[in-house]
Amino acid sequence: MAHSAERTPTLTPGGHGRNHTAADDDVSKRLLDSAATLSYDPATEIDWDAPLEPGHYGLNPEWSTLYGTALWSEMTEEQRVVLTRHEVGSIMTTGIWFEMILQQMVLRDQYLKDPASAEFRFALTEIADECRHSIMFARACEKMGVPQYKPNQLVAQAGRAYKALARGELAYGGILVAEEVLDVMQRDWMRGENVLDIVRGTSRIHVVEESRHMKFARQEIRERLRGAGTLRRRNAAFGIAAGAYVIVTSMVHPSVYKAAGLDVARAVAEARASEHRRAMMRTSSRHLMAFLAENGLLTGASTTLYRRIHML
Numbered sequence: 215m216a217h218s219a220e221r222t223p224t225l226t227p228g229g230h231g232r233n234h235t236a237a238d239d240d241v242s243k244r245l246l247d248s249a250a251t252l253s254y255d256p257a258t259e260i261d262w263d264a265p266l267e268p269g270h271y272g273l274n275p276e277w278s279t280l281y282g283t284a285l286w287s288e289m290t291e292e293q294r295v296v297l298t299r300h301e302v303g304s305i306m307t308t309g310i311w312f313e314m315i316l317q318q319m320v321l322r323d324q325y326l327k328d329p330a331s332a333e334f335r336f337a338l339t340e341i342a343d344e345c346r347h348s349i350m351f352a353r354a355c356e357k358m359g360v361p362q363y364k365p366n367q368l369v370a371q372a373g374r375a376y377k378a379l380a381r382g383e384l385a386y387g388g389i390l391v392a393e394e395v396l397d398v399m400q401r402d403w404m405r406g407e408n409v410l411d412i413v414r415g416t417s418r419i420h421v422v423e424e425s426r427h428m429k430f431a432r433q434e435i436r437e438r439l440r441g442a443g444t445l446r447r448r449n450a451a452f453g454i455a456a457g458a459y460v461i462v463t464s465m466v467h468p469s470v471y472k473a474a475g476l477d478v479a480r481a482v483a484e485a486r487a488s489e490h491r492r493a494m495m496r497t498s499s500r501h502l503m504a505f506l507a508e509n510g511l512l513t514g515a516s517t518t519l520y521r522r523i524h525m526l
């Protein structure tokens with residue numbers, strides 16, 4: 215168990231009122247160096263004027279929520295193309311929503327922290343990355359003709375509460391869940407030969423920059439939980455799992471099926487019951503689940519929630 219192998223923290227100067235060690239700051243320093251070496255400006259990196267390749271999917275068909283269902287086999291090729299474009303657009307819109315939440319949480323977390331520390335500087339670098347990502351996803355959706363798919367009122371308000379209240383390991387746990395789930399999908403999207411160039415390009419940028427964000431989030435979670443008691447760990451475990459539940463169930467909006475001319479109720483039911491979909495979710499969560507287990511964040515209650523959304 216990694217969390218039992220705790221060091222005696224050597225506190226760094228500069229007003230970090232918690233277990234922030236010199237080793238923690240080294241992680242941030244390396245991430246800053248990496249960001250200086252390899253970062254992208256999507257405004258110039260992507261050819262925004264290129265026409266969409268006709269017949270290309272929005273995401274690899276295997277990542278479609280309906281792939282492998284009876285409904286999928288009845289659909290025309292044209293419907294599959296439209297559906298996958300709306301699905302990827304819906305995931306990107308959810309991405310923007312989540313990036314807004316995490317920018318606020320990180321900004322709040324760094325309030326009045328030492329500007330000389332690598333942690334502070336990397337946190338601000340991450341916010342700048344997310345800001346560019348959201349604009350990039352917004353442009354990609356516009357280009358694909360995908361409307362804004364908003365979460366329902368209840369979920370929207372839950373997100374508002376989470377971003378106003380979540381701190382420490384809860385904030386970075388929510389961030390990590392969203393980033394991990396998206397990462398696995400985008401690694402396939404960026405290599406998909408029959409996937410739109412605009413999706414491949416935006417995915418490549420996102421995968422590269424988010425790999426640093428995930429390292430940062432994991433480090434922050436380890437640091438905040440160092441020496442934490444059972445109750446605090448249990449609460450964090452449940453809060454992060456609840457965040458995961460909301461993220462995973464909100465990713466693809468049911469209206470994408472209407473856009474593809476499908477019966478929404480039937481599509482939702484078949485997607486929900488799809489064994490292929492469940493297997494994809496489990497595969498994409500494997501790495502995240504291993505990290506949560508290592509840090510004592512797979513408790514009975516959180517495991518139940520992860521099973522319900524097929525992340526376990």
Ligand SMILES: [Fe+2]
Pocket residue numbers: 313343344347348420424
């Ligand atoms: Fe991002």
Ligand SMILES: [Fe+2]
Pocket residue numbers: 344393424427
């Ligand atoms: Fe990120």
